[in-house]
Amino acid sequence: MTKINDETLRTFVGYHLKRSFNVIQSDLIETLRPFDLRMLTYSALVLIVDNPGLNQSRLSQIMDIERPNLVVIIDELEERELITRERVPTDRRSYALHPTEAGRALYRETLDAVTQHEAKLLSGIAPEQLEQMIATLKLIETAKKGQA
Amino acid sequence: MTKINDETLRTFVGYHLKRSFNVIQSDLIETLRPFDLRMLTYSALVLIVDNPGLNQSRLSQIMDIERPNLVVIIDELEERELITRERVPTDRRSYALHPTEAGRALYRETLDAVTQHEAKLLSGIAPEQLEQMIATLKLIETAKKGQA
DNA sequence: TAATATTGTTATGCATAATAACATAAATCA
DNA sequence: TGATTTATGTTATTATGCATAACAATATTA
Secondary structure, X not given: OOOOOOHHHHOOHHHHHHHHHHHHHHHHHHHHHHHOOOHHHHHHHHHHHHOOOOOHHHHHHHHOOOHHHHHHHHHHHHHOOOEEEEXXXXXXXXXXXXXXXXXXXXXXXXXXXXXXXXXXXXXXXXXXXXXXXHHHHHHHHOHHHHOO | OOOOOOHHHHOOHHHHHHHHHHHXXXXXHHHHHHHOOOHHHHHHHHHHHHOOOOOHHHXXXXXXXXXXXXXXXXXXXXXXXXXXXXXXXXXEEEEEEEEOHHHHHHHHHHHHHHXXXXXXXXXXXXXXXXXXXXXXXXXXXXXXXXXX
């Protein structure tokens, strides 16, 4: 039962990010399981409800995934009749994505559940401390273009 | 070119964690590419150099992965003669993992490269702000057991 | 009109991650 | 002691996440 030394990896911000994200991700996966949603299908549903009519290209951009990978996600949401694909008259290449009433209902249910689970998980941390962290995370998020 | 609204997802800490981690991960993957290392093989190498003699069970625990998934990682490091597997006389089930001289050399090279790349990526952020964030990330990392 | 770009799609591959089942060896316990 | 249980490493399998190439249909542009 010897203690393992990970001090070298601890010098990397990315190591801390990964480990803490793992904790939140595990909790989120469990939270979404009763709704039969994965992280990506959940994110897509939320974005479609909040941005009705958007197309798959824009959605894949905001979700930071490649278009081919979004196809199966949209297939699944459509199959479950949570969203619809509608031809756009002005651009017949693309589909406008809209939530169904069932999709909006699931959105409301899951939003509640996810919000409460995350709040519970992080209840031991001061809100202002979390806000401060989010501000820093936003800086990292935009670091790519801002650099080099 | 309409702006997409992700304010709902922005209410989740996990969303910010994921997006910022993606940025660091992309940078790390590129940094490790010249050394023909992936994130997991790199992490394993570092931990073996810093904890010579540990076995695969302990390593998989600290790396937060399942033992079966570690096998191929160790196979690859051994194949490349960066580490060795040595039978432990006192427990002939397990292998003691040790770095070779080549493993230690690669460790030093990559540590320099990774450190410099991350420093460059995050150069626009105040060090004390990063330290504060890491403190919060550590709280999240240990939130699981501390809860419910 | 011809060349180019965009949208959605299929196919494919690699990396990450989880589970079941197993052989070998050690530890426990009755 | 012998029988049972546990631990270690392994194989096989599966699901998921993520990237690229290639393509048909459509739109844009030069």
